[in-house]
Amino acid sequence: MKNRKLSPSDPQQHRIPDLDIIDLEAPSPSGDARPGVSDGSRPSEEEPSSQEGGKKRCPAWLNIHTVLLAVAVLFVAGIVYKVMTFGEYVDLDEIFSDGPGEYSDTYDTILPLLDESSNPVYKDYSQGATILAFGNAPFADDRGSEDNLVSLMQKETGTTIYNCSISGSLMTTVLNDLHADTAPWDVFNAYWLCNILAGSEKADKEYLEALEFLGDEAPPEAKEVYDTLKSIDLDDVDAIVIMYDASDYLAGRPMSNPGNATDITTFAGNTEAIIEYLHYFAPNTRVIIMSPTYAFALEDDGTYISSDMKRYGQDVLSIYAILQYASCVSRSTTFVDNIYNTINEDNAEKYLEDHLHLNLKGRKKVAERFAYALNYYNQDPRTGAQE
Numbered sequence: 455m456k457n458r459k460l461s462p463s464d465p466q467q468h469r470i471p472d473l474d475i476i477d478l479e480a481p482s483p484s485g486d487a488r489p490g491v492s493d494g495s496r497p498s499e500e501e502p503s504s505q506e507g508g509k510k511r512c513p514a515w516l517n518i519h520t521v522l523l524a525v526a527v528l529f530v531a532g533i534v535y536k537v538m539t540f541g542e543y544v545d546l547d548e549i550f551s552d553g554p555g556e557y558s559d560t561y562d563t564i565l566p567l568l569d570e571s572s573n574p575v576y577k578d579y580s581q582g583a584t585i586l587a588f589g590n591a592p593f594a595d596d597r598g599s600e601d602n603l604v605s606l607m608q609k610e611t612g613t614t615i616y617n618c619s620i621s622g623s624l625m626t627t628v629l630n631d632l633h634a635d636t637a638p639w640d641v642f643n644a645y646w647l648c649n650i651l652a653g654s655e656k657a658d659k660e661y662l663e664a665l666e667f668l669g670d671e672a673p674p675e676a677k678e679v680y681d682t683l684k685s686i687d688l689d690d691v692d693a694i695v696i697m698y699d700a701s702d703y704l705a706g707r708p709m710s711n712p713g714n715a716t717d718i719t720t721f722a723g724n725t726e727a728i729i730e731y732l733h734y735f736a737p738n739t740r741v742i743i744m745s746p747t748y749a750f751a752l753e754d755d756g757t758y759i760s761s762d763m764k765r766y767g768q769d770v771l772s773i774y775a776i777l778q779y780a781s782c783v784s785r786s787t788t789f790v791d792n793i794y795n796t797i798n799e800d801n802a803e804k805y806l807e808d809h810l811h812l813n814l815k816g817r818k819k820v821a822e823r824f825a826y827a828l829n830y831y832n833q834d835p836r837t838g839a840q841e
Contacts, residue, residue: 561779561791566831567740568786575740576834580612583692585828586651588644591699591811592747592820593619597675601814606821607695611828615695616686618647618679625698625725626707627718632656634663642673644696645718645728651683651691652735658684693740694732695824696725697792700749700810703774706767710777715784722777729785742827743782744790745775747797747820750809758809760799790827796820 566574579585587593587604596602597617604617620642628637632646640646641657641664649657661680665672703709708720716730717723725743732741749771751764761771775793782789790796796819797805797812805816812820 560795561745561776561789562795562827563779563783563787563789564827564830565786565788567738574831574834576831577692578832579692579828580832583611583613584686584690585611585613585615585693585695586618586686586691587615587695587697588647589619589697589699590621590623590625590701592697592817593617594621594675595811597621601817603812603817603820606817607824610821610825613692613828616682618682620647620673620676620679622673623698624705624707625702625721627724630717630719632660634660634667638664638667640664642676643718643724644698645724645731647679647683648694648728648731648735650680651686651688652731653688688736688739691736691739693742693828694736695742695744696728697744697820698746700746700761700771700774703746703761703771704749704751704766704810709768709774715781721774722781725778726781726785729782729787733785740788742788742790742824743778744820744824744827745778745792746771747792747805747812747816748799748802749806750802752809762799788827790823792820792823796823 566576569575577583587607593602593604594617597619599605602617604615604619607613608615623639623642623644625644627640627643627645629640632641634641641661646657646661650661665676665680702721708717710722711717711720715723716727718727729741729743732739749761750758751761751766751771753759764770772793775791779789779791797816805813805819807813807816
């Protein structure tokens with residue numbers, strides 16, 4: 455429509471203005487469609503300018519979902535890469551080329567005998583000392599031979615050691631009291647043997663009844679041990695050493711009783727009960743507890759596996775030994791750590807003849823450890839004096 459100004463006095467002010475008709479179908483003078491108008495009858499969205507300075511449109515495939523997917527893929531790939539390249543390859547053959555090495559940690563607790571004033575007693579046990587050995591297979595195997603562990607301990611220390619071990623016995627008992635007809639093997643436990651040594655009439659009576667009840671099934675050395683205990687005066691005993699192997703663990707016997715620290719039906723509890731009994735009845739006798747050496751556990755087909763990987767009862771073998779150590783510490787008694795510091799999982803094949811029993815090299819190693827503990831306080835470090 456033409457823009458024409460009319461004055462009020464103009465006679466044409468009431469005329470209908472001329473109209474210019476726009477042909478929407480006609481091309482623009484430049485030959486292009488009119489701005490904002492598509493080839494059809496409906497207007498289209500204005501195309502973004504491609505001129506310099508205008509905004510560029512992102513590709514249609516690039517949106518928030520694509521970005522998140524890419525981030526997730528990169529994150530997972532990073533985790534996989536870290537897992538695949540974590541750490542450094544270790545050649546065990548190279549590490550152990552010079553042998554298995556040694557454990558830096560040990561539960562050895564070597565303590566002296568104390569006098570009435572709680573002062574250490576420094577004594578040379580090689581000068582005619584009398585020692586009693588209680589336990590099972592480690593002391594009982596090859597009894598009487600030069601290769602027996604007790605025989606080797608005597609050679610190492612120059613002492614007289616009476617072998618009061620019983621083959622096939624255990625550190626734990628079945629019952630808390632003696633009943634020869636119900637649990638006859640309990641009488642061969644170190645706790646009840648110490649009772650006989652201290653003159654207990656009940657333990658004496660039950661022991662003989664158990665021998666009669668078992669007959670030919672009784673341990674072959676049972677009567678010999680009984681006669682030895684009856685012939686010895688407890689006041690003349692300088693030291694008592696106790697060592698049981700891993701048979702209690704392999705048999706699934708109880709390890710401990712949190713409600714009763716001296717429960718003799720448990721491995722740690724029996725240890726503590728023996729110490730308590732001897733401290734009361736033999737205060738001038740040094741007590742040395744030696745832990746089991748390492749032993750392998752067995753699969754159903756007889757295959758050896760680590761005893762730190764299989765439970766027969768409450769826990770694995772190492773925990774039995776550690777709780778025994780705790781019982782010794784609580785009673786201020788010497789504890790010799792055989793499971794880590796003598797024969798451990800790394801060297802066990804060298805010192806065991808099977809999964810449990812010591813070979814000659816193993817016995818010699820244990821004998822050396824006993825001599826180390828026995829003579830640790832054989833003289834006063836301040837004066838060099840002995841008892």
